[in-house]
Amino acid sequence: MLEIKNLHASIDDTKILKGLNLSVSAGEVHAIMGPNGSGKSTLASVIAGREDYDVTDGEINFGGSELSDLGPDERAREGIFLAFQYPVEIPGVSTTNFMKTAVNQVREANGEKPLDAVQFLKLMKEKMKLVNIKQELLSRSINEGFSGGEKKRNEIFQMAMLEPKLAILDETDSGLDIDALKIVSNGVNALKSNENATVVVTHYQRLLDYIVPDFVHVLMDGKIVKSGDKNLALELEEKGYDWIKVKN
């Protein structure tokens, strides 16, 4: 589904990704761990097509086609979803309105009819249950004055609405209380199928107890330096990143 080869990316002439390789197949869950500033969010942004980053070398294939010519909105409509580490506020725009615009534009791109108000509300109600989010929150300006946990929950709600093929969750667990962590993880798991894939970026093994990864990768200094199964996360939790540095 996602094939990244020798990816080099920089921002304002600072090299951040330096030859990264990653392969994700449908039905899989991948976890990416790594120290602060190692380039995890950068990777997520580059996959999503954020134009501030220059891809200087390498390629990203998604669903069999090269992504470099596609803008971020086109990539999103192809089924790439990014749950932001820092979700953005848009004053005066409710999550409901935001999602209605998004869902209908994605549908239009797929040759489907837009949902009318009734159909949309029905879909929303169904997805709200998944992450146990309240209508009241969705009527407020998106992310404005949301608590840290509410923001993250709202991201997963949006993911549920858009049903992406590839979801990248950037530190969705940070800021969540223990109950919310379970709810959000259950939501993510409920959305899992053989046709989609999930990449979770996290610092904590705890999340991986709920969203169990098939692969764990360690990103350091712009490269994936080690990959393994879920036990790698346990090992990292115990030994820290120095252990890998030493081994390299």
Place this chain on the structure above:
Amino acid sequence: MSKDDKILKEFTSKEYEHGWSVDFDVDQAPKGLNEDIIKLISSKKEEPKWLLDWRLKAFEHFKKMSEPEWSNLNIPKIDYQDISYYSAPKKKKMLKSMDEVDPELIETFEKLGISLLEQKRLSGVAVDAVIDSVSIGTTFKDKLSELGIIFCSFSEAVKEYPELVKKHLGKVIPAKDNYFACLNSAVFSDGSFCYIPKGVRCPMELSTYFRINASNTGQFERTLIVADEGSYVSYLEGCTAPMRDENQLHAAVVEIHAEKDAEVKYSTVQNWYPGDKNGKGGIYNFVTKRGICNGSNSKISWTQVETGSAITWKYPSCILRGDNSVGEFYSVAVTNNYQQADTGTKMIHIGKNTKSKIISKGISAGHSHNSYRGHVNVLKRAKNSRNFSQCDSLLLGNKCGAHTFPYIDIENKSSMVEHEATTSKIGEDQIFYCLQRGIDEENAIALIVNGYAKEVLKQLPMEFSVEAQKLLSLTLEGSVG
């Protein structure tokens, strides 16, 4: 060019959609401004002597005045002798139904998406259509007249209800008030008149569509709204104009009277032709709008969405004379390319416990300049009065300008004035967030801008609000991709 700039450039280059003009059979006065022209206008309209005298007196004064220079605008020299001050469709017979309306006119409305029939059927809005200064086709009249509501063209009102007109004309905006109001007083062509009798709640939105159609014809509309004790009316005015090369002057006057316990809501969507991408052409819109809350507990609320015109100069204001009266001003002003807008309000607190609220949202793109100019004046006897002002500016790109000029005078100690102002840029983060959800750039900007202006847009009646949202996006969008 950064991504931000690129997007903005793309977005801000959409051509004006209503760019076409229809040839009407026009009865047009020769160019120039003098007593004879004023007499011609007055006689064409079969006006009584008192009104002609009123016009001439205004003209006498006008000759002594000079154009204002205090606004933050760069106004090219206007040659007032090079303007024709009157034009009217030749067919002057009264029309009873839409069937009698010039088919070309109906076509015009349809191109604009404002079919009268549709309006009639769908929204229950009575439409007084003003084309080139003369009203053609007034609907819903019967229904309104059952309630004693008068809604007609200004000329008709002069003929049918001279006492009402005489009593109120020029009382809120005296002929000498300012240069453009004075010019209007001398040469006004037509407009709308509305009277709501005591205790009557107008059951529908009253609406007028304005449109400039003849080349080189200044538009000098005159609107007078009188809400008698305990009455209510919501009045809409919207316009869109065809593309043309030469600048056109538009100097309208709107006066509102609200008596004791009366409420008037006045909403405008203004979309005059703004000129092309390089700032060539476009309408000069110099409007004087003012309302008086004459009686206690009365209320006047102005809501405006300003997207058009090359130059806008407009300060819908409230004189809060009655105790406990309320004045409100909600404004969204969008400028793009080389447009200039200097708009705001004056709230004059005279009565006790009077309240005013100002919400102004400026949006500037391209090379445009957008200024808020407001004056809150609380007089000595206006004890316990309150004002809240919120003036926000949103910038798209870095070649445009936003300016805020709030003037505050409080002459007593028991009153309170609060002023908040912010300036922000549309964020690249916000755009990326939208894009990442599959929303394209055009829709992203539309969403963000409409969100920003929401507090004002929600003041508009439903159908108008939808239209206004489209206009906002249209003004800022470009042909993307």
